[in-house]
Amino acid sequence: MSAADVPKAPGTLRLLPWTTPEGKPCYLSTDSEHSRLSLLADDVEEAQLGSGEQVLAGARAVLADAKAGERAVRFALTRAVESLGDVLRIAASRGRRIRSEDTAPHHG
Template sequence: MRLLPWTNDFGGPCWLSTANPDSRISRMADELEAAMIASAEEVLSEARELLAESAVGEQELRFAGTRLAESLRDTLRIAASRGGRLESEG
């Protein structure tokens, strides 16, 4: 079973029951994971720039913190999914 990088309508996990890494859904999940990681890298870069400024407003910090939390959530989900696949391969 593969944990997918998206959730269902209730915020719960979505699982894929196929061992075929070339299935359409597997490829779509791989592409979304890559996009999520790229987005997290961009958010991190922007947040670092913002934090390097001497005068930053509360709204900017809250926005950056929210985006960082979202990115961390997404990357942890990807790590859990990939870790689960490694365990099933071993």
């Protein structure tokens, strides 16, 4: 993601764990971490992380198999690249939210 893709006021928008059909980032503007769309995004993130764990295990198995052919290696690498993209998007989203919480005025 380039700096041009980041909204002007990071922390006010949540980077969602999916993209547009064109591959552009999607953002959510809400004051509630418990809104329906926020909760859906949380569920999608958890599913993506779980899928990433499975992809990692599968890729390790393919790499450990000296007889794995090019198709198996290409498939494992393709899935690993997809999962890495998901994980990086989740990390960016969560990192922005953490920084936003750190700079938010504290009441209490």
